[in-house]
Amino acid sequence: xxxxxxxxxxxxxxxxxxxxxxxxxxxxxxxxxxxxxxxxxxxxxxxxxxxxxxxxxxxxxxxxxxxxxxxxxxxxxxxxxxxxxxxxxxxxxxxxxxx
Amino acid sequence: xxxxxxxxxxxxxxxxxxxxxxxxxxxxxxxxxxxxxxxxxxxxxxxxxxxxxxxxxxxxxxxxxxxxxxxxxxxxxxxxxxxxxxxxxxxxxxxxxxxxxxxxxxxxxxxxxxxxxxxxxxxxxxxxxxxxxxxxxxxxxxxxxxxxxxxxxxxxxxxxxxxxxxxxxxxxxxxxxxxxxxxxxxxxxxxxxxxxxxxxxxxxxxxxxxxxxxxxxxxxxxxxxx
Numbered sequence: 319x320x321x322x323x324x325x326x327x328x329x330x331x332x333x334x335x336x337x338x339x340x341x342x343x344x345x346x347x348x349x350x351x352x353x354x355x356x357x358x359x360x361x362x363x364x365x366x367x368x369x370x371x372x373x374x375x376x377x378x379x380x381x382x383x384x385x386x387x388x389x390x391x392x393x394x395x396x397x398x399x400x401x402x403x404x405x406x407x408x409x410x411x412x413x414x415x416x417x
Numbered sequence: 418x419x420x421x422x423x424x425x426x427x428x429x430x431x432x433x434x435x436x437x438x439x440x441x442x443x444x445x446x447x448x449x450x451x452x453x454x455x456x457x458x459x460x461x462x463x464x465x466x467x468x469x470x471x472x473x474x475x476x477x478x479x480x481x482x483x484x485x486x487x488x489x490x491x492x493x494x495x496x497x498x499x500x501x502x503x504x505x506x507x508x509x510x511x512x513x514x515x516x517x518x519x520x521x522x523x524x525x526x527x528x529x530x531x532x533x534x535x536x537x538x539x540x541x542x543x544x545x546x547x548x549x550x551x552x553x554x555x556x557x558x559x560x561x562x563x564x565x566x567x568x569x570x571x572x573x574x575x576x577x578x579x580x581x582x583x584x585x586x587x588x589x590x591x592x593x594x595x596x597x598x599x600x601x602x603x604x605x606x607x608x609x610x611x612x613x614x615x616x617x618x619x620x621x622x623x624x625x626x627x628x629x630x631x632x633x634x635x636x637x638x639x640x641x642x643x
Contacts, residue, residue: 331488335495359500360528362627369602372577394585400428403582
């Protein structure tokens with residue numbers, strides 16, 4: 319099958335869930351309890367995005383990815399600048415021998 | 418509004434560019450044409466599912482399998498868009514454009530951003546990220562193999578570093594967030610160890626349980642305060 323046709327189908331099944339809530343949910347009609355529940359979504363989502371995927375993102379010894387995330391947490395605790403955190407973490411990891 | 422969207426999108430642009438370099442390189446190694454590989458990023462714009470698409474393609478999977486897997490992997494955006502939708506101020510004809518660029522990373526930045534969420538802000542943020550993703554894909558296809566292998570390997574952690582960098586300042590301000598973050602991550606981990614469902618469903622279940630845990634925690638604290 320044509321690759322581009324597959325891509326269009328993939329786009330549709332990706333785009334519709336992205337768009338639907340914006341069309342369906344009316345900010346003023348949402349019950350406060352639902353809003354409160356949704357307020358936790360960014361934290362729950364990031365938790366599930368980082369764990370476990372991020373714990374084994376780098377090929378090599380088991381500790382290297384957790385160490386990288388720990389370094390990133392350490393840097394961003396003091397400097398909330400994301401670019402600084404990303405670049406410093408990358409640089410530090412680059413100089414750790416992982417065989 | 419547009420300026421703030423671009424500014425807050427820059428870290429995502431950097432993260433996306435480097436991750437997309439890996440994607441472009443992999444697309445080439447999978448045997449896709451240059452235009453096809455760039456088209457994946459241009460049309461689908463959903464990181465994890467694009468990598469899965471390549472591995473499915475390489476394993477000879479059929480269209481149905483590819484499309485259903487993509488749907489399940491990306492279904493979590495339904496939850497993220499819902500979270501943004503209840504915070505979005507005023508809707509206009511630009512809404513379909515603003516919704517196209519909702520990804521894990523743009524959602525995270527918008528959620529924790531410094532101000533109000535509006536359509537122009539979201540479009541500026543998403544477009545900045547999109548440019549990094551598409552240009553990174555092209556660069557990776559053309560020149561990704563010039564990068565040292567070790568750097569290519571380490572770059573696999575980059576988006577997770579971005580997530581940690583987004584979360585840490587929040588946790589520093591409010592320690593009570595940490596149990597919910599770890600709980601939702603722990604559920605996702607357990608589910609993936611169990612291997613009962615696909616990773617898309619695992620993540621959705623973990624997010625729903627995580628939100629519920631946070632919600633119940635709020636309730637309890639509220640009752641104790643009374």
